[in-house]
Amino acid sequence: KRSYKITLLPGDGIGPEVISVAKDVLVLAASFEGIKFEFREMLLGGAALDATGVPLPDETLAVSKESDAVLLGAIGGYKWDKNEKRLKPETGLLQIREGLKVFANLRPATVFPQLVDASTLKREVAEGVDLMVVRELTGGIYFGKPRGFGTNENGEETGFNTEIYAKHEIDRITRVAFEIARKRRGKLCSVDKSNVLEASMFWRRRVQEISAEYPDIELSHMYVDNAAMQLVRYPKQFDTIVTNNIFGDILSDEASMITGSIGMLPSASLGDSGPGLFEPIHGSAPDIAGQDKANPCATVLSAAMLLRYGLGEDKAADRIENAVLDTLNKGFRTGDIHSAGTKLVGCKQLGEEIMKSV
Amino acid sequence: KRSYKITLLPGDGIGPEVISVAKDVLVLAASFEGIKFEFREMLLGGAALDATGVPLPDETLAVSKESDAVLLGAIGGYKWDKNEKRLKPETGLLQIREGLKVFANLRPATVFPQLVDASTLKREVAEGVDLMVVRELTGGIYFGKPRGFGTNENGEETGFNTEIYAKHEIDRITRVAFEIARKRRGKLCSVDKSNVLEASMFWRRRVQEISAEYPDIELSHMYVDNAAMQLVRYPKQFDTIVTNNIFGDILSDEASMITGSIGMLPSASLGDSGPGLFEPIHGSAPDIAGQDKANPCATVLSAAMLLRYGLGEDKAADRIENAVLDTLNKGFRTGDIHSAGTKLVGCKQLGEEIMKSV
Ligand SMILES: CC(C)[C@H](C(=O)O)[C@@H](O)C(=O)O
Ligand SMILES: CC(C)[C@H](C(=O)O)[C@@H](O)C(=O)O
Numbered sequence: 001k002r003s004y005k006i007t008l009l010p011g012d013g014i015g016p017e018v019i020s021v022a023k024d025v026l027v028l029a030a031s032f033e034g035i036k037f038e039f040r041e042m043l044l045g046g047a048a049l050d051a052t053g054v055p056l057p058d059e060t061l062a063v064s065k066e067s068d069a070v071l072l073g074a075i076g077g078y079k080w081d082k083n084e085k086r087l088k089p090e091t092g093l094l095q096i097r098e099g100l101k102v103f104a105n106l107r108p109a110t111v112f113p114q115l116v117d118a119s120t121l122k123r124e125v126a127e128g129v130d131l132m133v134v135r136e137l138t139g140g141i142y143f144g145k146p147r148g149f150g151t152n153e154n155g156e157e158t159g160f161n162t163e164i165y166a167k168h169e170i171d172r173i174t175r176v177a178f179e180i181a182r183k184r185r186g187k188l189c190s191v192d193k194s195n196v197l198e199a200s201m202f203w204r205r206r207v208q209e210i211s212a213e214y215p216d217i218e219l220s221h222m223y224v225d226n227a228a229m230q231l232v233r234y235p236k237q238f239d240t241i242v243t244n245n246i247f248g249d250i251l252s253d254e255a256s257m258i259t260g261s262i263g264m265l266p267s268a269s270l271g272d273s274g275p276g277l278f279e280p281i282h283g284s285a286p287d288i289a290g291q292d293k294a295n296p297c298a299t300v301l302s303a304a305m306l307l308r309y310g311l312g313e314d315k316a317a318d319r320i321e322n323a324v325l326d327t328l329n330k331g332f333r334t335g336d337i338h339s340a341g342t343k344l345v346g347c348k349q350l351g352e353e354i355m356k357s358v
Numbered sequence: 359k360r361s362y363k364i365t366l367l368p369g370d371g372i373g374p375e376v377i378s379v380a381k382d383v384l385v386l387a388a389s390f391e392g393i394k395f396e397f398r399e400m401l402l403g404g405a406a407l408d409a410t411g412v413p414l415p416d417e418t419l420a421v422s423k424e425s426d427a428v429l430l431g432a433i434g435g436y437k438w439d440k441n442e443k444r445l446k447p448e449t450g451l452l453q454i455r456e457g458l459k460v461f462a463n464l465r466p467a468t469v470f471p472q473l474v475d476a477s478t479l480k481r482e483v484a485e486g487v488d489l490m491v492v493r494e495l496t497g498g499i500y501f502g503k504p505r506g507f508g509t510n511e512n513g514e515e516t517g518f519n520t521e522i523y524a525k526h527e528i529d530r531i532t533r534v535a536f537e538i539a540r541k542r543r544g545k546l547c548s549v550d551k552s553n554v555l556e557a558s559m560f561w562r563r564r565v566q567e568i569s570a571e572y573p574d575i576e577l578s579h580m581y582v583d584n585a586a587m588q589l590v591r592y593p594k595q596f597d598t599i600v601t602n603n604i605f606g607d608i609l610s611d612e613a614s615m616i617t618g619s620i621g622m623l624p625s626a627s628l629g630d631s632g633p634g635l636f637e638p639i640h641g642s643a644p645d646i647a648g649q650d651k652a653n654p655c656a657t658v659l660s661a662a663m664l665l666r667y668g669l670g671e672d673k674a675a676d677r678i679e680n681a682v683l684d685t686l687n688k689g690f691r692t693g694d695i696h697s698a699g700t701k702l703v704g705c706k707q708l709g710e711e712i713m714k715s716v
Binding site: 040085088090094119121122126127141142144147148150152154156157158159161162163164165166167168193195196197198199201202203224226228229230231232233234246247249250251252253254256257260262347 | 388441443446453460478479480490498499500502505506507510512514515516517518519520521522523524525526551553554555556557558559561582583584586588589590591592604605608609610614615616620621687
């Protein structure tokens with residue numbers, strides 16, 4: 001099968017701009033490999049709220065499920081910040097992750113040699129960082145029940161959530177992480193808080209058990225507070241990290257900032273079967289939306305992950321990744337990664353330059 | 359009252375060495391201000407496990423409660439790592455925090471001008487960082503119930519914990535944080551994950567309500583994933599941070615590593631009344647224990663916090679803090695903060711140098 005159905009979810013803020021560039025790059029790279037696409041553009045987040053009153057319309061989920069992969073721009077903005085939970089753009093994002101059952105969130109944090117000075121870390125610390133956070137995405141405290149607001153035995157108001165993991169949820173994300181470590185440098189670090197939390201003790205026990213299936217992978221365990229320190233102290237010690245939903249949220253963002261160029265970082269969210277969800281890790285940046293200033297690279301590289309992890313089209317993925325590197329080598333930069341001696345261009349022009357190298 | 363009862367809890371690893379130095383410095387600084395101490399040394403952590411079979415003996419808690427302040431070294435070590443939860447050194451620490459009801463954990467992260475190059479962050483990013491994390495310490499997911507191991511509706515094993523906050527728990531830590539911000543630069547940032555968690559929505563709502571009592575303080579809110587990034591990107595934007603137990607655990611460790619010298623950082627844990635608990639933020643460092651290599655500064659500065667926040671003895675506290683700065687200015691360094699051109703000394707000698715400047 002060399003023709004694929006792709007759902008595009010531009011979303012809010014800079015989402016439409018970066019999706020438009022990524023789509024063009026995707027089409028071009030694929031055409032060289034004899035691949036065709038059928039695209040459908042659907043509503044998600046604030047855009048969906050404004051048009052339909054809900055952040056994830058049924059039709060968006062239905063079309064996404066029927067497609068081979070989903071490419072998402074970004075969601076959210078000041079406008080909807082005060083909405084109740086049910087009507088927040090973020091809720092649409094959580095719902096589509098749950099709806100597509102994409103439990104494995106892959107977040108690479110790579111320092112591009114051309115951009116090492118963009119990091120706030122010293123050159124010798126940042127240089128060569130190349131790690132992957134594998135975050136559990138459809139369980140834990142994000143989805144655990146009971147949750148809500150209540151009254152305690154003293155008649156006092158409370159707010160509460162449940163961090164809970166079942167065996168199969170830990171086992172499957174652990175296997176994904178071991179497989180990824182195997183394709184990388186063969187090292188996996190599982191991050192938990194098993195000195196305090198039962199959910200983490202169970203997590204660690206399952207990871208240890210699954211590790212018997214991967215004798216070739218070097219497994220280590222680290223407490224989350226220490227991991228947050230070690231990412232700053234010596235990020236090169238990490239290859240693949242596996243962790244739960246909330247720790248993964250925090251650590252993957254910290255890791256991405258360590259690279260200094262979050263405008264460059266893609267992500268993939270995968271399930272057991274069915275379409276994956278691919279999106280840049282950056283947000284919707286409402287302050288620069290519509291100004292042709294956004295860096296499209298993270299979304300373009302998400303399209304490469306879509307080809308590689310979503311469709312198994314490695315050659316087309318290579319084309320895109322190499323084209324992005326070429327474009328950096330030629331000195332083209334959007335404002336977020338611009339520095340003295342490089343060429344400042346807008347979102348569209350950077351896209352055109354990438355296409356020249358595809 | 360100018361005579362105080364102090365409980366010393368040396369604990370494990372390097373704990374006894376750094377407590378011994380801190381005690382001497384404390385006695386000397388206080389003597390210049392006409393203050394006397396009565397010390398009692400008690401068991402906690404692994405040391406208590408080995409001697410009594412539990413990580414927090416009843417007597418340790420009783421004596422601590424009767425004293426005016428508690429100074430703790432460090433707990434934990436490889437030896438007890440595989441113990442079941444009830445018999446872990448960490449459990450003793452959680453129990454004494456709970457037993458003393460010290461709900462407010464103050465963790466300063468300060469870049470000492472003399473040590474700015476020890477940070478992995480670029481000089482211009484690290485220089486001048488001076489922030490305080492106010493972490494809720496006796497609630498949230500650390501203590502919430504139900505917790506444990508179970509079986510779900512599919513007969514599958516689970517591990518679970520409860521993140522829960524009651525109104526008075528949020529209100530009191532928020533007030534502590536506002537008071538601290540008022541004594542600092544007047545800025546408070548509350549960190550939560552209120553775009554996903556009900557416990558965080560409630561947290562944010564309470565912080566907003568309490569803020570009416572502090573119109574002079576500039577309050578902002580930040581999501582925890584963004585806070586983890588912003589600490590790396592531009593740590594100087596922060597003055598005082600207030601957050602829950604688990605986010606505080608992660609962010610305070612990240613912030614401390616940003617300073618590059620966690621061997622220098624103290625902490626204070628305070629309740630509404632009763633003795634406070636003062637401890638360095640570093641661990642027990644079993645690999646260098648008993649070798650006279652540990653940096654005593656974090657514990658010495660914890661003793662200064664004991665004087666300031668625990669006993670209201672600001673002058674004696676100033677003496678200690680200035681003596682530490684003097685000693686750094688004279689170029690004395692333990693191995694963890696040593697660099698070319700400075701004088702490498704052991705734990706004891708650094709203590710003696712500090713005493714010369716008290
Ligand atoms: C927007 C928010 C709900 C989301 C999350 O917490 O998962 C985001 O921070 C992310 O990491 O994709
Ligand atoms: C040792 C551990 C239980 C403890 C915590 O998580 O509170 C430690 O990390 C700390 O921050 O003091």
